[in-house]
Amino acid sequence: MALTLPSSNAYGYPLLIKQLLIRSRLVSATQEIVSGTDMRLSYAELNERIGRLANTLKVSGIGEGMRVGVMDWDTHRYLECFFAVPMMGAVLHTINVRLSPTQVLYTINHGEPDLIIVHQDFMPLIDEIKSGFDRDITIVPIGNGEGYEDWTGDAPSNFDFPDFDENRTATLFYTTGTTGNPKGVSYSHRQLVLHTLGLIAGFGACPGNGGFHRGDVYMPLTPLFHVHGWGFPYAATMLGLRQVYPGRYTPDTILRLIAAEGVSFSHCVPTILSMVLDHPDCRQTDLSQWKVIIGGAALPRSLQDRAATVGISLHAAYGMSETCPFLTVADLSSDDPEVQAQTGFPGPLVHLRVVTPDMQDVPHDGETTGEVVARAPWLTQGYLGNAQASDALWSGGYLHTGDVGYIRENGSLQITDRLKDVIKTGGEWISSLALEGFASSCIGIEEVAAIGLPHAKWGERPVLVAQLSKDADPDLVRDVVMEEIQSRVGLGELSKWAVPDEIFFVEQLPKTSVGKLDKKVVRQDISSRSDIKA
């Protein structure tokens, strides 16, 4: 008997973003979504507003395959765009508003949006760059949000979102790499639906009240333009969670929303958490029910300690723009700080390897390092219009993360460095992250970068570039740091080749648009200093 004889009536069920909403209409119709301090809507209204936005975009000339850019803070409007734009078969271009004006212009000309929805705070930027647009783009200024209501308010709430190929592109955004122009990364409906399921399966099946579950109140603290807010807005909506969108990130609003709305789950880079912890209101806010996933950079022990004193539960996770982003998460059921800060265990269906340059697996002994490569059903298939970079990204059939790490015997991954930040001295690989970790634990160090400077004999030699704490004495701090590092050499935690040749102090360490240390600029700055002999 032949095995494939489906009924012609059978529904094949392509994986489409619209299907993430199905459950919410039935089960979460009255559940609440909070946006800033003055807007509340139910999931029933969310669904209606998505229909209105789609009808409005249609009237504005947007059809299947066209592209819609968004420049807004993290609001319910952005959430509506997450659904309406791809659901109508168009492509959502989440424009990174933190790039330099030149880079924003580059991403707009490269991404080719047909229409851009622009919050008033970003209109000056648009005015600055619009003469450089190389095509006609409809700009929809929405003021402080009221313009969005005027624009969409009268449209019908019913829109017959069509079925189409699940491999159709749904989203587009640009990576904020530290080398060259931003690179365009896109994801299909299928990839985003699978990522949503993977995120829930990976963060959800957790004993106790850890992880991400139906009882949580969710608030993103990673901008929605950055890898779809790490995909959690889709997952939270599918689960029908109570959600809180903080608008522009200001520590007082964030703290107020956590307290008033009972926020229990967020995710962010270390800098944002640091900003919240630094705010004076932090001491008056109960943060003991707040779980925070830290990604985008290593979780510093000092930040962990500060978070612990106010009762925040922190766990590290790992991924990147090219991976949608979920690759790994630390053991969510652990309250051991060492374990919580680990890069963690691969998510469901994630095939993670640590390999030599010729793609051989290194032993899982908790020390042998190599490059981290991966397969998963939600990895970008290449960079937009950049075949060379795409081929390099997927060299050997695995996505190359550009990160260096090792795997422990229990299967947990540890990132030790960026491949390009590893300091290669006399045949040894020195982890810049390890050096930075030891140095930053010293009193007087506000922030520090470890970089390799070219060296005639050794290839490279490590140096530290540090920002002092207020009123700290550079000579004293230099001695403390060197003593700490020598003691780590004594303990066998660092090779003697890792001892930096010098510590430079700077006013301010340069950051990328998403708040990461920009080591490329650090290297340039230091190399150009006249007091350095290369």
Next chain:
Amino acid sequence: MALTLPSSNAYGYPLLIKQLLIRSRLVSATQEIVSGTDMRLSYAELNERIGRLANTLKVSGIGEGMRVGVMDWDTHRYLECFFAVPMMGAVLHTINVRLSPTQVLYTINHGEPDLIIVHQDFMPLIDEIKSGFDRDITIVPIGNGEGYEDWTGDAPSNFDFPDFDENRTATLFYTTGTTGNPKGVSYSHRQLVLHTLGLIAGFGACPGNGGFHRGDVYMPLTPLFHVHGWGFPYAATMLGLRQVYPGRYTPDTILRLIAAEGVSFSHCVPTILSMVLDHPDCRQTDLSQWKVIIGGAALPRSLQDRAATVGISLHAAYGMSETCPFLTVADLSSDDPEVQAQTGFPGPLVHLRVVTPDMQDVPHDGETTGEVVARAPWLTQGYLGNAQASDALWSGGYLHTGDVGYIRENGSLQITDRLKDVIKTGGEWISSLALEGFASSCIGIEEVAAIGLPHAKWGERPVLVAQLSKDADPDLVRDVVMEEIQSRVGLGELSKWAVPDEIFFVEQLPKTSVGKLDKKVVRQDISSRSDIKA
């Protein structure tokens, strides 16, 4: 810039069953799988044994597209077949050994396996029917399991499981409907992978220690031949849980394994749980950490009460052979018996509707009933070689469950009856399940069926067919039941048309092969009784 320009190196990641094992090799290599009371293996060994089985099957002539039948108890061997057979591109036919010999023969001739692995307990059945095989089939007798070890033991453990189209058929089994011949249902790799993710997302993202999570110890109590043990063996393996396979279901072994291995999560039909609760050892076993999902039949309140007294946490779930099976699950965070017994909320991506015969949605008012229809990414696309039944199953583009129910305002589904068991009297629809529920709460009733008998004036009229408790007096019981039902009419919980015309007492109510009440046979038996006037 064109949006689809994947690198030729990029891995497209078809959804294949082999990928459910990836994480276990890295993360759960030393985690334990227990099989019966005398076999333990690690996930590392499971992976090796899967390779050995595939190599053994290959030597036995099994290649891509061929079919392998299994007749075994719930063991590690069956789990190995769940993976090895579909992973090598063959089809796993899970033969239902509880059907009558004639029906087993029918399913074997219809399913066309090329090879069948047979435990010694099923060899007499094979010997009885093999003369009726209409093709050559390789029978692999494995004795009490030692034959399996002999057969596979010397094969290499490495097998290069290929990539192929995710829509390739992975499994085949036969429904045990009460009408006509068993019908063949098949699932693809894609459907099973998506079902696995859906199961984890639907049962996992649960606050507290309810649901299904990484801390659980899993033991199936639904036979693995029945809808892949409801799909949980795949989900448990992907999560890397400690697993326990009970072999042949005997209450003392089940109780011993729960106690010795710390089993915390199982699923079964009411009959199996009842059997466990009836066993004398039950009182000496700590069952307070045991979560049980009840499906396959409505969860009777009396069983709930008995389970509660020994501390078992029960929740209802709903699905069928044609739905892989996950459709809904009761609110897993609730400890309210009323809520725990509800058919529940749809799983992720499950599009559930309750409709009129012309496919219009009924209001979600908690009382208006209609047929339950569904879409999900894991529904069978039709019955093997039965176009007519396939088209009926998918009439109007939704899978017809054949169940009648309503949806509450909160989105929770309640099944009230099988469409074919609804008693239609004078234009009213009477739920046979409701009648049975009230009657079974009466002392003296062991089990009861409500059926409609043909009636010249009213179309049908309800009668009850009941099995008495030991030593119960039929006349007394009849009075008690009628009084109970009249009181429900008085309370407005039943229409006056629902009062049965008669209660018949029988020695034993007939059951289907999976232990469900066989109302078709009940109707035939009652209709043929000479004391009935139609």
